[in-house]
Amino acid sequence: MVTDAGQGVLTVDLDAVVANWRDLSARHGAPCAGVLKADGYGLGAAPVGRALHAAGCRTFFVAHLIEGMALRDALGAGPAIIVLNGFAPGADGQAGLWPVLNSLGDVEAHATAGRADGLPRPALLHLDTGMSRLGLDAGEQAALAADRARLAGLDLHFVMTHLACADYPTHPLNARQAQRFAAAAAAIAPGVKRSFANSSGIFLGPDYASDLARPGCALYGINPTPGAANPMRQVVVLEVPVLQVREIPAGDTVGYGAGYTAPRNVRVATVAAGYADGYLRGLSGRSLALFQGRAVPLIGRVSMDLTTFDATDFPELRPGCRLMLVGGPGNTPDDIAARCDTIGYEVLTSLGHRYQRRYIGGV
Ligand SMILES: *Cc1c(COP(=O)(O)O)cnc(C)c1O
Numbered sequence: 001m002v003t004d005a006g007q008g009v010l011t012v013d014l015d016a017v018v019a020n021w022r023d024l025s026a027r028h029g030a031p032c033a034g035v036l037k038a039d040g041y042g043l044g045a046a047p048v049g050r051a052l053h054a055a056g057c058r059t060f061f062v063a064h065l066i067e068g069m070a071l072r073d074a075l076g077a078g079p080a081i082i083v084l085n086g087f088a089p090g091a092d093g094q095a096g097l098w099p100v101l102n103s104l105g106d107v108e109a110h111a112t113a114g115r116a117d118g119l120p121r122p123a124l125l126h127l128d129t130g131m132s133r134l135g136l137d138a139g140e141q142a143a144l145a146a147d148r149a150r151l152a153g154l155d156l157h158f159v160m161t162h163l164a165c166a167d168y169p170t171h172p173l174n175a176r177q178a179q180r181f182a183a184a185a186a187a188i189a190p191g192v193k194r195s196f197a198n199s200s201g202i203f204l205g206p207d208y209a210s211d212l213a214r215p216g217c218a219l220y221g222i223n224p225t226p227g228a229a230n231p232m233r234q235v236v237v238l239e240v241p242v243l244q245v246r247e248i249p250a251g252d253t254v255g256y257g258a259g260y261t262a263p264r265n266v267r268v269a270t271v272a273a274g275y276a277d278g279y280l281r282g283l284s285g286r287s288l289a290l291f292q293g294r295a296v297p298l299i300g301r302v303s304m305d306l307t308t309f310d311a312t313d314f315p316e317l318r319p320g321c322r323l324m325l326v327g328g329p330g331n332t333p334d335d336i337a338a339r340c341d342t343i344g345y346e347v348l349t350s351l352g353h354r355y356q357r358r359y360i361g362g363v
Pocket of ligand 1: 035037084162197198199200214215216217218
């Protein structure tokens, strides 16, 4: 076996993911789906899906057809796997996936296929109520409400919509979307189950409850209630070993662009992870890692494969010691995102493929 002395270890706590899913299901009052798009928000759709499935989750959402096919291989025939971006009739290669129908054209195509062979096509119907991204727009909704026979040939499992501002509880668009969704779903698909809230939507209260919530980020420990305490458990720890420690005199610089100038004699610790590993370049000069629970400041620019830290106050920090780049108090994906003007979702989905991935708990 080859050992790579500089390789980081990304640990994913599947028991914490399952605990978060149970917590969200309890708050919502019914078992939630699990959103596993973008390889389970960067943490591994197959292991996360298997752990959630073993815990009783029976419905999963992915974005792409190929993600759905891979997840079907990982989970076997049982659970429903829904493709948010949809796919053409007959494209799913018998993986038994359900498309989300995002336009009247999608409805037409799948309904026509279902009528042609007398096998109603399982699907979800997506009504746009304020995202202006995917889903039937207001005009298409009115046309369908006026001619519901166009749904013949479909086996609609859910009618769904997606909140634009669920993480801003006081935003007026939330209530508007709830009203639009209730009215349109009743007019177009009365009697069909509904799917409404994402992670943050689960915390907006009973007006946002439905037959199936679709949490993603909160499963992975991202705070669904920004500005208030995070009710979710943390799931990810990234530790990367120090390759070298060197002393530089006051006045010397560190890294590309000479982005940092040593104000005194400085001990520089270099770790083998950089922006190609999802340690975002925007963190240059404005992040930290934890060593034995204490903050070690990032200095200079984050490079593609290497990042430098100021170890001056840590004489015991030597090559081979591991720095916690992600995880620990004050160093969650949300904390890291806040340092470089992004969101925890981007920190997680950027995590690279050069780390050793270690899964604890689960099945
Ligand atoms: C990504 C996504 C979700 C999950 O959103 P989170 O904010 O991660 O909980 C739910 N529904 C749709 C349509 C999505 O695209």
